[in-house]
Amino acid sequence: xxxxxxxxxxxxxxxxxxxxxxxxxxxxxxxxxxxxxxxxxxxxxxxxxxxxxxxxxxxxxxxxxxxxxxxxxxxxxxxxxxxxxxxxxxxxxxxxxxxxxxxxxxxxxxxxx
Amino acid sequence: xxxxxxxxxxxxxxxxxxxxxxxxxxxxxxxxxxxxxxxxxxxxxxxxxxxxxxxxxxxxxxxxxxxxxxxxxxxxxxxxxxxxxxxxxxxxxxxxxxxxxxxxxxxxxxxxx
Numbered sequence: 001x002x003x004x005x006x007x008x009x010x011x012x013x014x015x016x017x018x019x020x021x022x023x024x025x026x027x028x029x030x031x032x033x034x035x036x037x038x039x040x041x042x043x044x045x046x047x048x049x050x051x052x053x054x055x056x057x058x059x060x061x062x063x064x065x066x067x068x069x070x071x072x073x074x075x076x077x078x079x080x081x082x083x084x085x086x087x088x089x090x091x092x093x094x095x096x097x098x099x100x101x102x103x104x105x106x107x108x109x110x111x112x113x
Numbered sequence: 114x115x116x117x118x119x120x121x122x123x124x125x126x127x128x129x130x131x132x133x134x135x136x137x138x139x140x141x142x143x144x145x146x147x148x149x150x151x152x153x154x155x156x157x158x159x160x161x162x163x164x165x166x167x168x169x170x171x172x173x174x175x176x177x178x179x180x181x182x183x184x185x186x187x188x189x190x191x192x193x194x195x196x197x198x199x200x201x202x203x204x205x206x207x208x209x210x211x212x213x214x215x216x217x218x219x220x221x222x223x224x225x226x
Contacts, residue, residue: 004156042202042216043157092156100145100206102214104156 002027002095004105012111013083020079021108023093028073030097034066037090037107046091049076083112115140117205117217125223130193134220136186136203148177148188149202151219157202160188193224 003026013019023032032049047055047068055068070076080087088111094102117138126132138146145164149157161170161177163186170177174191190197203217 042218044216045213090154094156101162103159104149107154107156109154 002029002103004093004095004103006093006105006108008108009106010109010111012113015084015112017083018079018081019083019110020077021091021093021110023076023078023095023105025074025095029095030073031095031102032070032076033094033096033102034068034076034078035092035094035104037092039089043092046078049078049093080110083110085112088112115205115207115215117203117215119201119203119217119220121220122218123221123223125225126193128193128195128224128226132190132193132222134188134190134201134203134222136188136217138184138186138203138205138215138217140184140205140207140215142208143181143184144206144208146177146179146186147204147206148175148186149204151200151202153199160201190222195224195226198222198224 005024007022034046035043037043045058046061047057049055049068049070051070067079090107090109092104092107094104096102120135147162148160150160151157160172160175163170163179165181168179176189179186200219200221202219205215
């Protein structure tokens with residue numbers, strides 16, 4: 001399994017600002033994903049980060065709100081834009097060679113005040 | 114609609130006792146089923162994975178079972194330890210051209226001394 005790190009591990013941000021979360025993997029991976037986990041809830045897929053092309057977003061998530069970059073096979077960023085308190089969640093990246101086998105990063109705990 | 118339901122929602126047991134968590138799914142066509150453990154503030158970590166042809170899989174004190182006919186799975190924890198306190202998430206993946214993971218809401222387990 002891959003070793004995945006995320007930065008920052010947590011942050012407290014003011015509404016209206018943006019935060020960029022980084023996901024770094026210790027080996028090249030085909031697929032990288034971004035999830036949101038709202039308090040007390042399970043994980044919801046935001047988008048699949050594709051290397052060399054635009055991310056594929058799930059229903060309810062848009063690029064203007066959650067722009068994603070994937071410049072190479074070991075790194076991706078997720079930006080949470082124009083934040084509101086409803087964006088307070090844990091954001092997790094996961095990686096895998098297929099959808100079937102995904103390994104999760106430690107998560108970024110975001111609080112928006 | 115592809116769904117994964119887990120029960121109970123939460124559970125409290127005493128250290129050293131056994132417990133069983135349940136997962137029912139309506140995902141079709143079925144590919145595989147994973148149980149993840151998620152410690153508070155951390156990303157999910159895979160415990161077991163089972164395909165259609167497997168009906169039991171063990172990982173130390175964790176034993177998962179799968180009945181593909183009734184679309185039910187269970188996770189049995191033996192001789193619980195305080196470190197078992199976590200959320201346990203059942204995740205099912207579907208076959209198809211665009212495979213995604215379908216997450217259950219999780220069971221929050223608390224092991225008390």
